[in-house]
Amino acid sequence: MPKRLSQWLLCATLALMALHGQGEAGAGVSRAQLAQLDYGLKARALADGVYVVEGAVDDFSVANGCNIINTGFITTGAGVLVINTGVSQRQGEQLRALIARTTSEPVVQVIHLNLHPDYFMGNQAFADVPLAATVTTRAGMQREAKAYEDNLYRLCGDWMKGTEARLPTQTIGPGPLRIGQREFELREYKGHTDSDLVLIDKASGVAFVGGLVFSERVPTTPHADPPTWLRALDQLAQLPLRTVVPSHGPVHQGQLGLQQTRAYLQWLDTSFTRWAAAGWEMNEVLRAPAPAPFARWAAWPAEYTRNVAHLYPRYERKAWQSGRP
Amino acid sequence: MRGLTLLLGLLVSLGAWSAEPSADPFGGDPFKSFQWPELKREFLGAKAKVQFDERVKVQGPPFAEDAMNVPITVMADLPGVQRVVVLVDRNPIRKVLEFQPLASRASVSFRFKLEQASPVRAMALTADGVWHVGGTLVDSAGGGCTVPGGTRADGSWTQTLGQVSGRLYASSIPGTDNAARLRLRIMHPMDTGLVGGIPAFFISKLAVRDGRGKDLLRIQTFEPVSENPVFSFDFAQSPVPPLRIVGVDNNGNRIDSQVE
Numbered sequence: 001m002p003k004r005l006s007q008w009l010l011c012a013t014l015a016l017m018a019l020h021g022q023g024e025a026g027a028g029v030s031r032a033q034l035a036q037l038d039y040g041l042k043a044r045a046l047a048d049g050v051y052v053v054e055g056a057v058d059d060f061s062v063a064n065g066c067n068i069i070n071t072g073f074i075t076t077g078a079g080v081l082v083i084n085t086g087v088s089q090r091q092g093e094q095l096r097a098l099i100a101r102t103t104s105e106p107v108v109q110v111i112h113l114n115l116h117p118d119y120f121m122g123n124q125a126f127a128d129v130p131l132a133a134t135v136t137t138r139a140g141m142q143r144e145a146k147a148y149e150d151n152l153y154r155l156c157g158d159w160m161k162g163t164e165a166r167l168p169t170q171t172i173g174p175g176p177l178r179i180g181q182r183e184f185e186l187r188e189y190k191g192h193t194d195s196d197l198v199l200i201d202k203a204s205g206v207a208f209v210g211g212l213v214f215s216e217r218v219p220t221t222p223h224a225d226p227p228t229w230l231r232a233l234d235q236l237a238q239l240p241l242r243t244v245v246p247s248h249g250p251v252h253q254g255q256l257g258l259q260q261t262r263a264y265l266q267w268l269d270t271s272f273t274r275w276a277a278a279g280w281e282m283n284e285v286l287r288a289p290a291p292a293p294f295a296r297w298a299a300w301p302a303e304y305t306r307n308v309a310h311l312y313p314r315y316e317r318k319a320w321q322s323g324r325p
Numbered sequence: 326m327r328g329l330t331l332l333l334g335l336l337v338s339l340g341a342w343s344a345e346p347s348a349d350p351f352g353g354d355p356f357k358s359f360q361w362p363e364l365k366r367e368f369l370g371a372k373a374k375v376q377f378d379e380r381v382k383v384q385g386p387p388f389a390e391d392a393m394n395v396p397i398t399v400m401a402d403l404p405g406v407q408r409v410v411v412l413v414d415r416n417p418i419r420k421v422l423e424f425q426p427l428a429s430r431a432s433v434s435f436r437f438k439l440e441q442a443s444p445v446r447a448m449a450l451t452a453d454g455v456w457h458v459g460g461t462l463v464d465s466a467g468g469g470c471t472v473p474g475g476t477r478a479d480g481s482w483t484q485t486l487g488q489v490s491g492r493l494y495a496s497s498i499p500g501t502d503n504a505a506r507l508r509l510r511i512m513h514p515m516d517t518g519l520v521g522g523i524p525a526f527f528i529s530k531l532a533v534r535d536g537r538g539k540d541l542l543r544i545q546t547f548e549p550v551s552e553n554p555v556f557s558f559d560f561a562q563s564p565v566p567p568l569r570i571v572g573v574d575n576n577g578n579r580i581d582s583q584v585e
Contacts, residue, residue: 279494282436302388
C-alpha cells in the first residue's frame, strides 16, 4: 500500500474510533470497525454459561454496522442455544466465531424472539442449525423479508454485503424447553409485535425479554400496538425478574427497563389520544416537547419520528366521525 | 501530526471543490437543486416573478418513515395569498396540489407519496403577481409512488370510495390564533399510474362549502397525494355550519359529504 494512502486510512480509522468512543459505555460493549467490517463482538458472561453480546445503544447507522441488538448464547452441556442472530450475514458469522472462541460446545439451536430484521438476518451463518420462531413470527418474517433486505442495504451499506434473509425452519411455542442440562421457560406475549417471545433460563434466572423491554432507548414501533404492549408489560411485571437482557439498551436488574418502557408507552398513548382529540396535525405532534427523560434516551428524536408515523394515524381516525351524505 | 496535516489538506481541497461558479446554476435556490430552474419554468412560467421567502413555511419530518404518507404542513404567512402550489423536485410526478384559500387561512396540511429524498416546495402567489417560495428537505428510502396502496392491494377501495370522515375543531393548537380547524379524510386509492397495470385514478378537485353554500376554499389534487387523503385547513373565523365537502375524481366519481 502506498505510504500516503496507508497514513490517510489510519487517520480516518482513528477519527472513526474517536467518534465511536462517545456515547458507548461499559467495557463489554462491542465496537464496530468500519474499515475492516469488524463488529468487534464481545461475549459477557451474565451467569455460568450464559452470555450476552451487546450491540450499540443507538439507532441503525453505518458507523455502528447497524449492530444495535443484544444477542445471546447459552451453553447447555449438549450444545449452545443462540438467541437472535444479528442484522447481517457478517454479524451472524462473527457471532458464530465468537461462540466458537468462547466454548467448545457446538451450536445446536437458534431461537428468534420476534420478526424484526436484527433478530434473524444473520441466519446465513447458522444454516446448518435448527432455526426456531413462533408461527406468527415466521409468517411475519416471510412477509417482511424483502423490505428488510432493501432497507438495510440502504441504511448500513457495505456491512450488508452478501446478506439474504434466511427464514426459520422450526416452529416453537410458549412453554418449557429442555436442552442438555438446561431448562428454559418460553413465554409468548404481544404488543411490541404480534408475537413477542421471552426466554428465561431457570438455573440463572437470566431473562431475554426481546423487544418488550427497552432500556435507556426509545422503543421501536413498526409493528406495535401500545395498549396491547402495556398489558403485556403488566403480565411481565408479575414475574420475579432478576437479570434482564432487553434486545435494545443496557442489561439491568429487575424492573428498571420495564418501567421505562411503560412510562414511554403511556406517554405516547395518552398524548396521542389527547392531541388527536384536539385536532393536532402530524407536524405539530412531531414538534411537541417531550418529557425530559425520554429526550435523553438513545435514538431520540429519530425513533419518535417513526413512532408518530406508525401510530398517530390510528389515534386520528378514532377522533373523527363519518360524514353524512 | 502528519495525519492531521493530511486531513486538513483534504478538507481544504473539498472546500475548493464546492466553491460556486460565477453563474448560479441553481437560480438562487437555497436547496441547490438542479431541478429548480426547470420547475420554475414549467410550473410558474419563464417570466414569473419569484422570490424565496421565509414567511412561506413548509414543515415535514426530517426523513420519510412511511414514504407513502409523508406529512407536510404549509403556512403562507402573507397577506392576499391567491394560490398555493406544492411541488416536489425529485418525484416522477412533481405537482402535488394547488390550493385556493378563499375564506380560509393560506395554510394546508396533507400527506403525499415521496419517491426519493427531495425538497418539498410551496409557492404562494400574492395579489401583486409575485410567487413566494418556501420549502423543506425530506430524506427517504424511496418507493412511495411506485407501490400500490393498501386498499388497492386488497381490493377494499371499491367498498369505501369517496367516503368522508373528519371533524371541525374549535382550534386549540398551540402557537396559533385560528378560530377553527377542519380535518378530513377521504377514502380514495389515489393511484399514481406508475404501478404496473393500474392506471392513474385520483381525486382531482375538492371544495369546502359553508352552511350558506359559499366556497371557503378550493383545492386541486394530483397523483402524489397519499391514498385515503388526509387534509387540515385553518380558519381565522369560525365558519358557518354545516360544512360540505364536494369534489370529483379523474373518472368523474363525485364526493359530497357533510362534516361537523
